[in-house]
Amino acid sequence: LVYPADPKHQHQYRNNEQQQTPSIRVMTWNILAQALGEGKDGFVQCPLDALNWAERKYLILEEILTYRPDILCLQEVDHYYDTFQPILASLGYHSTFLPKPWSPCLDVASNNGPDGCALFYRRARFSLLHTSHLxxxxxxxxxxxxxxxxxxxxxxxxxxxxxAVTHLKARSGWERLRGAQGADLLQSLKAITSRAAGSDPASRGPGGGSGTEGVPLIVCGDFNAEPSEDVYRRFMSSPLGLDSAYKLLSADGQTEPAYTTWKIRPSGESCSTLDYIWYSHGAFTVDTLLDIPTEEQIGPDRLPSYHYPSDHLSLLCDVSFREPRDQPH
Ligand code: NDP
Ligand code: CA
Known part of the structure; x- marks a missing residue:
């Protein structure tokens, strides 16, 4: 697999196992709600012009269309109906949107509606069996x-x-709430993946031990939690058998990237790892990962900027189903 050349990114990780079936390209991105970026975030080093929606939307779309993911998970979407749904539908994507019940966007004058999560997949590759809005x-x-x-x-x-796509509660002081939200999500995922397997003979039977009884799972999102937090540990150690794809970019394969978001607010600079792609490691291998831009590429004013339209970076990987003989014991 060769990706289109993009000066912002390079590919670092490539699994050298042979491909039997085409891999599945997964992208997750907190694209920065337009109302929050202009009205609430206080990105003091970001020029106001760089937050102008009429231009910023093209940078977001350019990044998505550079990689043409098969599955696209977006957070902080407050331009679903007027932008992402119609444009991506015309390019072959099915999509669904779930707004937050009380989106903070609604507090901003001249907002474009609530922000929420959106999930897109390429119709050419998948058919839809079931949707849960949680x-x-x-x-x-x-x-x-x-x-x-x-x-x-x-x-x-x-x-x-x-x-699955989610965007957990932000800010320090809310670690326990994030932990509880993660536990609730894991419980729902367990029920949904078991139910889906119940109607699929191929997903039953001995599948390599714990975590593979349900349908294979990919969970993407802005967890608003560093890897040291309780909610990260819960995902890492859940009976669903999940692992975090971006650890594979590190030299030891065990360390998350140093940052997935980097911004400067009046309160100071904030550089942290909050975004993840979780995958069933008994069922999938990770074949490629899109590298995280370097500090130099991001630049001294950090994110967002004229080059990077969100304060969060996009994460992208190719996964493929393991052959039954490759399943770990
Ligand atoms: P969160 O605390 O999860 O944060 C909401 C957004 O704020 C996130 O998208 C987050 O971005 C961003 N954010 C994080 N840190 C900061 C910061 N330091 N400065 C500015 N923005 C930041 O929000 P909730 O979902 O809990 O909602 C909270 C807000 O929603 C309230 O402040 C209120 O405005 C509104 N609300 C209104 C209610 C009502 O009854 N009308 C009820 C509940 C909420 P990221 O994830 O990228 O960090
Ligand atoms: Ca945000």
């Missing part, structure tokens, strides 16, 4: 955060997979 709970109480989960069927091979 409002995440914490300690039984509904929260302001959501997730979309879809069960897809590969048109070419008939294999099933579940894909």
């Amino acid at each position: 409002r995440l709970s914490a300690m039984m109480l509904p929260t302001n955060q959501v997730a979309i989960v879809q069960t897809l069927r590969c048109r070419e091979t008939g294999q099933r997979l579940c894909v």
